[in-house]
Every structure is written in structure tokens, then in C-alpha cells.
Amino acid sequence: MGFGKNFRSMAISTAVAGVIVAAPFVRGAEPTPAQNPASSSSLRQLIFAIDGRRLPLHTLSAQMKVKLTCQNGKSNNLDALYIGDEHGNLRLRLTGPFGILALDLSIQNGRITCWMPLKKCAMSGIRTEILADGTSELAILAAIGNAGDMFFPRPWPEGATLRRANQYGEQLVVRAFAGGADTNCLANYLIDPARKAVISQKIFNRSGRALGVVEYLEFSTVAALLDPHAPPPQFDIAQLFPRRINVTDAGKRLKLELTVEKITLNSILPEKGFSLNLPANLEVGELLVAGKEFFRK
DSSP: OOSSGGGTTOOOOOOSSOEEEEEEEETTSOOOOOOOSOSOHHHHHHHHHHHHTTTTOOEEEEEEEEEEEETTSOEEEEEEEEEEETTSOEEEEEEOGGGOEEEEEEEETTEEEEEEGGGTEEEEEEHHHHHHHOOSTTHHHHHHOSHHHHHSOOSSOTTOSEEEEEEETTEEEEEEEBOOSSOEEEEEEEEETTTTEEEEEEEEETTSOEEEEEEEEEEEEHHHHBOTTSOOOSSOTTSEEEEEEEEEETTSSEEEEEEEEEEEESOOOOGGGGOOOOOTTOOEEEHHHHGGGGGGO
16 A cells, blocks of 8 residues: 555544543643543543554554545545554545546645645645644644544543543543643544544644544444555554544635545555655745635635
8 A cells, every 4th residue: 555656565523422522732741640530430441442542553554535625615536545653744645537646745744745736736834833823724634634643533642731531411521631742732522432432523723723623433443444465463453443534624624524445554654655745846835824725726
């Protein structure tokens, strides 16, 4: 699985009963000892069970079908190839009929670059600045696009500085201040206790500006989605994996409806696989200046 021949070797929702997790997390903050997450042992077990399925994840490659819808209502059905790692690097390539490249998005070492060859348009920016500003339609992908946060969201990340949980009838509400890697965001999570899975996350930047929503609409097992030609992943293949994911930016200017067809876990992903090499004569704009209009250019 990979991006063309150069990558062949690489491998909101509503719920009647659920756990609502409001988890402001500051990645990169110095962690301090966390408080007991809940007086209920069953709630602790639920949260830790969800957290545990993320821990062995180092890299992820996915082959997907995508429906991309813009604010003007125009939709396109595309094929997608995705790679991501535990450090926040990712690459997402969307192609149309006959493999024509429609969109190439790279987040590598804290920089976001997005290219639409058919429109001869490219934008770039610093990830932390785009998140702090919060106006770009790509901010939601900057926040959750890495392999872990998109496919295995953790309502209880490591380094939490404050953790509280309460139960209101059939709904469980968890609030957590936590620390992690390189994004400064807040998140509200909704958890389905029966499936022991996050079924939506709403993301805000540190100033409280909404960035978007991620919905998990259908689950499968890791085993059912594994690429049969990939090496064994050294991962619990009985774990649930989101098969249908909707990502919508806060202004509803961009919606990605993803259907996962095949995945590879914990393969070696070369650093160059995340690099986006733009044509030498292409003018690259700044996402903070024009990114909010990127998909209407």
C-alpha cells in the first residue's frame, strides 16, 4: 500500500447512552500527576480500555474511498491513500478517475502543505500557527489528522494534569486536562460504552474557537481491514477500528466522508514518504492568508 510506485514498499453526533468526554489537552506541556479519573471502577476500566488500544500504534497506512463536499455543495467521489505516524506526520493523497491527482496534503515536522494540481494552487503554513488562528478549513485536519487521533482517539491521553468523571443517568461525562505531542487543542469526546469506542470528537483551539467535528459511524475489527499482503502488525487484530469516518470543519466549508477499505499497521514508513515536492515554478500561498478559501479557488 502506498502512494504510487514510489510508495509501494510503505506499507457528532448523537447517542442515547454514551460517555461525553470534555478533554482539553495541551500537547507538549510538562505532565503532572493525574487525579483519579473517576470514583467508579467501571468507568476507569472503560476509559483505560479505550486508551489501551491506541498504545501499540506507531504507523498506519490506509486505502479509502472519500466523498469530499465543499461549502458550495459540490461533491466529488475520490480514492484516498493515507499514511501517518505517532509523531503527527501524515500524508493524504486524493485521486479521481484514471488516478488523476486532485489533492495532496502533507503535515511533516510541524508544517502543513496542500496542493491541488488541477487548480495549480498550493498553500503552506506552520501547524501551530494554523491551529492557534483557527480560521483555516484545514485546521481540523491539522489537529486530528495524525494516525492516532484520527483512527484511535484517546479520551484520556498520557500526561493529563486533571481528570474528572461524573455520571448523569445513562450518560457518563469525563473532563480531562492532558498533555501529549505537538498540538494545542481542546476536545469533547462522546463514547459508546457498549462498543468501548469514541463515536465523536469536537475539536477547539486553545482560545475556544471551534475547529470541527469528527464522527465515527461504523466500526469493524482490525483483522477485517488488514491488508492481506502486509506483514503481521504485532497489534491486537480483534480491536475495533473505525470503518466510516466523517470529518467536518467548523464552518462546514469542507466535509470528508471516509470509508476505510484496507489498512496496514506499524510498517516502516520512510521519512521521504511524508514529503510533498511541489513544481519549482509553482507559487505557494500562505494558509493563514488564504487557506480558508482554499477549496473554493
